[in-house]
Amino acid sequence: VSICATNTINPIRRIVDTLNIPDTSNNDKKLIPLSIGDPTTFGNLKPLQVLLDRIATLVLDQRVHGYQNSTGIPSAKLAIAKQQSARVNRTVTAEDVIITSGCSGALEIAIRAMASAGENILVPAPGFSIYQTIALSNGIEVKFYPLLPERQWEVDIEAMNALVDSKTRAIIVNNPSNPCGSVYSAEHLKKIADAAFDHKLPIIADEIYGNLVFSGHEFHSLAKITSRVPIVHVGGIAKEFLVPGFRVGWIVSHDVPEGALVEVRKGMVNLSQVIIGATSLVQAALPCILTPESETDRIAVETFHSETRSTLEKNGLFLVRRLMTIPGIAVTQPQGAMYILIGTGSMNDKDFSQRLLDEELVFVLPGSCFGIENYVRLVFCAPQTILEDACNRIESFCRRHFK
């Protein structure tokens, strides 16, 4: 077996595999899985019908069943460019876009293009584990910059600065954040961009949750905040359109006038030619959901987004209000995405997850999966009745264990 395969470690899998999932077959109580960031788990969040209808038409139409350009179908690239242009207030062209096998595929291409074995990238802690998995798979080192729970999970800029060395090649910024549920202000993003500028480092902006932001908060794409730092934006339809199984994501490059990304862009095109991953059926449907032409479709898309956001926001608020009354745990307020981190106080996160699973059949992921101990992550996509049941069980659990 190769070194690469041996080093390809998914921390979530590694930790989850050590957890003991109880057998519930003889139990009246059902398992409540608040563990996986999959909005389709409970069936309450419905995908956009316009998207499904379009794919069904494309399947039967037989016009996109052949090989596509390795960087993506031109009309789909154009739609992504238009959407991104609107989000960043500057012109993005189809040439700036590469369509990939999900957002993970986008991250894999971006990271592999920007850093070589022996070099390093900066990633957030707590943060999504795929950054580390991809880096280690390619012999790239990861250095974790801390996010501050007492400041709504903002970046500890000084600590980040201290990590940069001569082998640092990029900073990954995830906003809105998995697992924190945080949404950064324009001011904070400006500070991150300034730090990257000072170090002459590009930013990989993982903005897959970009549209999932709650009232009182606004999503700012990093490429809107700065034009003097090279930004490689990665995104996709998995979360915003509630279809993680479809596996279509993208890279959008925002270079600086000096052309710092010229070679990286060529490198990313090279890498896009290896597996040509995203299925043509979903790619070809992107224009109708990202840049709908008919008024009906436009309204359908807007309504869909606002309903999704509203459901998630209500769920998040409900969870916070309910959990705040429970002794022993510390609740942080979600501002977007579909996650909330809860401090587990005197119990460590792995024990908390395992015992909560054993005793109350509520499945939450230990923060260790995301590089932070003494927190657990809850996904709040479930219907409120289920979330309420989960909260009641967590309360029973905490009342037993925390005095």
Next chain:
Amino acid sequence: VSICATNTINPIRRIVDTLNIPDTSNNDKKLIPLSIGDPTTFGNLKPLQVLLDRIATLVLDQRVHGYQNSTGIPSAKLAIAKQQSARVNRTVTAEDVIITSGCSGALEIAIRAMASAGENILVPAPGFSIYQTIALSNGIEVKFYPLLPERQWEVDIEAMNALVDSKTRAIIVNNPSNPCGSVYSAEHLKKIADAAFDHKLPIIADEIYGNLVFSGHEFHSLAKITSRVPIVHVGGIAKEFLVPGFRVGWIVSHDVPEGALVEVRKGMVNLSQVIIGATSLVQAALPCILTPESETDRIAVETFHSETRSTLEKNGLFLVRRLMTIPGIAVTQPQGAMYILIGTGSMNDKDFSQRLLDEELVFVLPGSCFGIENYVRLVFCAPQTILEDACNRIESFCRRHFK
């Protein structure tokens, strides 16, 4: 830019990009593209309606829109295992299967799991360029073993033996072959397997064209031929089902009793967790086309396969008969797949391709794209009227250039 991205070279792209594609907008003569191995180019080869209907149903059904297991949807893995069991006459289980982002994704995972940077793999010349692209991308060396045109592109076993060194980790065998259109006999495959056994090397069997074999020839999966050599089979639906844009392929591991692949299999599972590539929509449709349950579907699938094979066979035969009458070029007989290699005699392959394109607007790929000079590759998926037109143009071309 990283070393990896710089070294990720697609030889087809690199060579094709140096060709000058003539502007045909003011020309009555149309370009005939016999260059890309895409059966959907001309619209004459229709995909299987059962497959399309099933995907359309799955899209609207909303039951498979969420994240799937990184190695694939269980029912789809089972269908692949059943089909493979029948082809190799031994029991294959769903545990032996990993579903991937196309057959390229399967090759990427298999090659990355079996060889580390600085080690090497043996690949055929002429052969499909993706093996080299994936290897170089990961710092793995490729050593080319020659195929013999005078023996219907069989492997030069002695030359292959001579290439093996202490850093060789696997042999890639492609049967039926792209670009040769050859189909190996059981006897020849036995010789290849024996050589691998002697060197204690596993084989990556690229059998993506497995079902596309013409009368008088029989496809033997390598895992049927030998049970004493570890075989990692890769395949997919792109060619057999005429849907290359859908991007669903697979790996099937056939280990030896000693368990030579135990660690490689774990490594491949690790690698499958990085991008979780194949779209759920197509994965979930695999059972109905690989192991159809209803008699109607079973007949539809069989009829589809036999019609596809028959069309390709007729096209291949037509091309051979017609091209054999043309002076200056040497025709080799296709036995399967959708390709034919033609010796370009006194003209080198790149000149032949470029001039044929300039003068006659027939686009064929130079053999250099596949590691062989003085041959060009023709794809014979086009309708016969178009193939006839192409042959007439090739004849004019040859009569001018070869005396």
